[in-house]
Amino acid sequence: MMGALTKLSTNLIHGHEHKDSYGSHIPPIYTGVIYEYTDLERNLAILIDRGNYLRYGREENPTTRALERVVSKLECTDDALAFNSGMASISTTLLSYLKPGDKVVVPMELYSTTFVLLNNISSKLNVKVEKTWPSAESVVNSVDGKTSIVFIESMTNPTNKVIDVEYIYKSLDLSKTILVVDNTFTTPILLKPAKYGAKLIIHSMTKYFSGHNDAVGGIIAGRKEDITLLWDWRKMLGGILQPFESYMILRGLKTLEVRFERQSNTARAIAEYLAENPKVEAVMYPGLSKDPYNSIARKLFERPLFGGVLSFRLKGTYDDVLRFFSKLRLIKRAPSLGGTETMAVIPSKAAAMFVDPEHRQLLGITDNLVRLSVGLEDVDDLIEDLSQALNS
Numbered sequence: 001m002m003g004a005l006t007k008l009s010t011n012l013i014h015g016h017e018h019k020d021s022y023g024s025h026i027p028p029i030y031t032g033v034i035y036e037y038t039d040l041e042r043n044l045a046i047l048i049d050r051g052n053y054l055r056y057g058r059e060e061n062p063t064t065r066a067l068e069r070v071v072s073k074l075e076c077t078d079d080a081l082a083f084n085s086g087m088a089s090i091s092t093t094l095l096s097y098l099k100p101g102d103k104v105v106v107p108m109e110l111y112s113t114t115f116v117l118l119n120n121i122s123s124k125l126n127v128k129v130e131k132t133w134p135s136a137e138s139v140v141n142s143v144d145g146k147t148s149i150v151f152i153e154s155m156t157n158p159t160n161k162v163i164d165v166e167y168i169y170k171s172l173d174l175s176k177t178i179l180v181v182d183n184t185f186t187t188p189i190l191l192k193p194a195k196y197g198a199k200l201i202i203h204s205m206t207k208y209f210s211g212h213n214d215a216v217g218g219i220i221a222g223r224k225e226d227i228t229l230l231w232d233w234r235k236m237l238g239g240i241l242q243p244f245e246s247y248m249i250l251r252g253l254k255t256l257e258v259r260f261e262r263q264s265n266t267a268r269a270i271a272e273y274l275a276e277n278p279k280v281e282a283v284m285y286p287g288l289s290k291d292p293y294n295s296i297a298r299k300l301f302e303r304p305l306f307g308g309v310l311s312f313r314l315k316g317t318y319d320d321v322l323r324f325f326s327k328l329r330l331i332k333r334a335p336s337l338g339g340t341e342t343m344a345v346i347p348s349k350a351a352a353m354f355v356d357p358e359h360r361q362l363l364g365i366t367d368n369l370v371r372l373s374v375g376l377e378d379v380d381d382l383i384e385d386l387s388q389a390l391n392s
């Protein structure tokens with residue numbers, strides 16, 4: 001059993017706690033859907049560590065279980081529950097905890113499929129969704145007696161604002177309103193939302209956890225009683241992560257720390273380069289000392305790293321951005337983030353399309369805004385690619 005004090009790097013490698021009769025250190029891919037009943041009277045099979053029986057693949061899977069053990073250790077929570085996408089984790093959370101008449105408070109800048117889901121849930125379940133400026137103060141001021149959930153992302157996408165979760169923790173009664181933090185952008189390397197009273201911590205594992213743009217998955221980490229409730233909902237909604245993806249993400253997680261460090265350092269170098277470039281109007285990256293979110297990030301983040309995603313506004317029009325995009329040679333024009341390949345996207349025409357237009361304007365998500373998700377290529381090659389595309 002790994003002790004609670006074991007460090008993150010060690011947990012990434014050994015936190016799965018897999019042991020088998022062959023002495024393998026690597027959790028295998030258990031493709032079996034059925035597991036034999038050991039108690040025929042009560043239809044019970046082998047008891048696994050969560051207190052559930054390993055009976056059927058929609059309920060539990062040993063490979064998925066190994067991944068859940070790693071993530072609960074990284075997030076310093078009792079347990080975790082893996083899903084077949086980040087969105088499956090989010091939809092299961094909302095369906096499990098919301099009831100008609102409730103209010104949800106969210107920043108007006110949020111992953112847009114989460115917005116679309118909230119809009120649909122709001123009309124179906126008669127839940128009020130209040131979208132507020134992405135700051136801890138605005139979030140706190142929007143909470144009232146009907147607010148059952150505050151749902152935030154640790155760093156907003158695409159303008160990279162860092163919400164002061166410590167302020168939220170100190171200002172709200174989190175026994176009345178639950179705090180859910182989507183920690184995809186910062187990962188537990190930078191932020192441990194459980195320290196700040198988050199009841200549930202969500203990840204799109206499709207991003208940094210998997211890290212190779214080859215597996216889709218999601219996870220929720222939390223206390224035992226919450227994971228027990230969500231387990232029932234996962235079973236009802238059928239969203240368990242499949243064993244092959246669990247294996248791929250377990251494999252990816254082993255290098256999370258080295259990848260994240262490298263991506264953060266490269267992103268900072270690119271942000272510094274762009275900040276000095278006369279063709280660039282503004283750079284949004286909390287790792288820049290002049291960035292308005294630098295001090296909150298330095299206060300909250302466990303290390304002086306700021307992640308692999310940065311955004312910048314080109315001087316020029318949408319057509320200029322399209323021209324710049326067409327000249328990129330190495331950087332891929334593609335969505336998503338946290339993988340090995342560096343990718344560029346125009347958020348106003350992609351994920352942020354579903355942010356309310358007046359909110360897009362307020363947030364600065366203009367048509368000349370470009371988001372870069374930095375991969376593992378050589379930093380000089382990336383800067384060279386940006387430079388030739390900007391100059392042409």
Ligand SMILES: Cc1ncc(COP(=O)(O)O)c(C=O)c1O
Pocket residue numbers: 085086087088111153157182184185203204205206216217218336
């Ligand atoms: C912050 C954040 N949360 C959740 C999701 C949804 O995750 P998935 O695509 O794995 O369903 C995304 C996807 O981009 C995301 O960026």
